Amino acid sequence: MNVVFVLYEAMTALDLVGPYQVLSGLPDLRVTLAASESGPKRTDSGMIIHAECALRDAPEPDLIVVPGTGRPDVPLADAALIAWLRENGPRARWTCSVCTGALLLGAAGLLTGRRATTHWLAREALRQFGAEPAHERVVVDGNVISAAGVSAGIDMALTLLSRVSGENTARAVQLGIEYDPQPPFDSGSADAAAPQIMELATRLLSDAAAKFKPS
């Protein structure tokens, strides 16, 4: 089975690497990291990760995973990326997003009439694409699986893996990455966080996004 991760300038590193760590290194899944053009891509926090091939040269995808970004304007202006999603998303077995990756699925017309989730700050933006924003961490609707913000991609990928390779494989991968989370604070969801923490988080995210310079 072919898994294609869709990379682009300004993607969020953990949105990509969470699901990548879950889905790579398995005998039945062949993982490809692809972008509009191959080569190094600068993430929205600066780390550079390589796209090994262009989307037009990627194998026909069975599974598609689209990471999010603090700067959705950058990939939304990438016509080749959106066109590739529009063509391949509907016929893949599963098309998946992490965080604001859902906005790219939306722009490709893949969320019309579907329930989907995204980063808590971007939830209402889903409506412009005809999607119904959901509050769950992982939402399955049709062949689309969407995850909430950033770290939710790990939970999404384990859900996805259990569907394509079975629950035992997903459990073994969870153990392999020792995913027994113990956050030191209870501040990971917009429902749990205090108002001043939400304000600080919003400011930090917006300051970081403003600093990103597309190459």
Place this chain on the structure above:
Amino acid sequence: MNVVFVLYEAMTALDLVGPYQVLSGLPDLRVTLAASESGPKRTDSGMIIHAECALRDAPEPDLIVVPGTGRPDVPLADAALIAWLRENGPRARWTCSVCTGALLLGAAGLLTGRRATTHWLAREALRQFGAEPAHERVVVDGNVISAAGVSAGIDMALTLLSRVSGENTARAVQLGIEYDPQPPFDSGSADAAAPQIMELATRLLSDAAAKFKPS
């Protein structure tokens, strides 16, 4: 404050990117991705991530983060990396490891007489460095913070961040990456997983490690 991440060929992508996502994009922390030599590094699952500078050119570190690998033999043979850790580890404010990154701290003499944790499969290997293996997910001893396998780097980095930038900042970052984990299975620790899942996980990890080819 300077944060230096120590990259190398065969590192595990999520060991690096979990803490990186937590510690990057903050106004008070200047993050540097460094390796023995700068340039692209192939992770143990294939993804290529760039080291932006050589360790000898990295700023004097206040915080050091060392990711782990499925192939500890590769970095343990990197004399420049181990020497850099031996020199800088004791004088940094915090020296931190994720997963088998603890073995590199051990080889640099930083764990003698300390409690430390690592990936469940590598726990006993800590003893050769005079360390006492601990079962916790995050262990603080002296100026060393060690994390259990792979995904534990996220919990470790939030703990670290709360100590250097305060709890409110750590809580805001947790919300920013929406770290409200909801694993679909309860199989993330060696204590919780069934014996056949441990066997499968061990086989998958060892097969993946055997496939890695150093460049």
